[in-house]
Amino acid sequence: MSVLSQPIGVFDSGYGGLTVLRELVRKLPQYDYVYLGDNARTPYGTRSFDTVYHYTLECVNHLFDKGCRLVILACNTASAKALRNIQQLDLPTLVPGLDGPDRRVLGVIRPTTEVIGHYSTSGHVGILATRGTVTSESYVVEIDKFFPDLQVTQEACPMWVPLVENGEYASPGADYFVNQHIDRLMTKSPAIDTILLACTHYPLLIDKIRQFAPPNTTILSQGGIVADSLADYLNRHPEIEGQCSQHGRRMFLTTDSTEDFDRQATVFYGESVQSVHLTL
Structure with missing residues (x-):
């Protein structure tokens, strides 16, 4: 990739963010993308807020060094535990380049x-997620801002x-664990008619989730939603889109x-990819 290019960065603690990237490419194929998977330190879901913040910021800064003006945290744990600090504490300290706006x-x-x-x-x-995302209460807090009456x-x-x-x-062998958590969720609130897969790994389990969820339950994956949101964001921010x-x-x-990454x-x-090893 040319050093002059300014790709859209996509970060995840591992492989799950590739399900988001897949939808971004499908919806917005014209853009350049660089994906960074911090596979050596995954999983993030069981780590502390400070550790996730430190790891995520390190990876985001590397994507900035790759020329990215815009980075998508395609990781629910990183979004829950690190995004707010990065946006509020770190981005304001970056000096805008002469050729464009802030990152x-x-x-x-x-x-x-x-x-x-x-x-x-x-x-x-219902929200199905890692323990880290659930503990953060990020979905409960954010949903309340837009739909305060939603349970x-x-x-x-x-x-x-x-x-x-x-x-x-x-x-x-996956049936037991999928059925177990669907049952627990529905026992807590039998009126649930919509389930969000709030981890980017979970779309690979969607067939089994549909099998064990009550009939007519809506199952939401995030990739398509994030892709639509990015298209809208770029349309509303031409100063970023132009970069x-x-x-x-x-x-x-x-x-x-890289061998393990390419296989997964x-x-x-x-589709097949050819990755490059990154030492942080």
């Missing part, structure tokens, strides 16, 4: 919470990411094994 960092939580209430007729929604019930699913990353998402290079190029970085990416991204 921007966006997450996946706000775009989702802005629309989730439109999908529910019962007024009850939100959360369920942490700590085994789901390991199932996905170990290739067990379609196996009979994003448009050559349809993709670059993939991983802090761990085929599952998450939907």
Whole structure:
């Protein structure tokens, strides 16, 4: 990728953000993208707020160094535990370059919470997420800003990411863990008619989630929602959109094994990739 290019950065603690990138590319294929997976330090979901913030900021700064003016945190844990500090404490300290405006960092939580209430007729929604995202209460707080009357019930699913990353998402062995957490969620609030998959790994489990969720339950994945939100954001911010290079190029970085990343990416991204190792 040319050093003059200014790709859109997409960050995740591992592979899950590739499901978001896939939808970004489908919706906005003209832009250049650079994906950074911090696979060497995943998972983020069980780590403290300070650790997630430190790791995320380090990766965001690397994407800035790659020429990104805009970075998407395609990771719910990073969005929940690090985004606010980065936006409020770190970005204001950056001096704008002579060739463009300040850099921007966006997450996946706000775009989702802005629309989730439109999908529910019962007024009850469920959130399936990692323990870190659930503990942060980010979805509860953000949904209340847009839909204060919406009832939100959360369920942490700590085994789901390991199932996905170990290739067990379609196996009979996954049935127990998927059914267990769907049952727990629905027991807490039987009126739930909309379930949000608030982890970017979970779309790979969507067939099993649909199998065990009550009939006619709406299951929401974040990729398409984030892609629509980014298209709207770029339309409303031409000063940022004009800084994003448009050559349809993709670059993939991983802090761990490129061989492992390329193999997993085929599952998450939907096509083969060739990644480059990054030492932070």
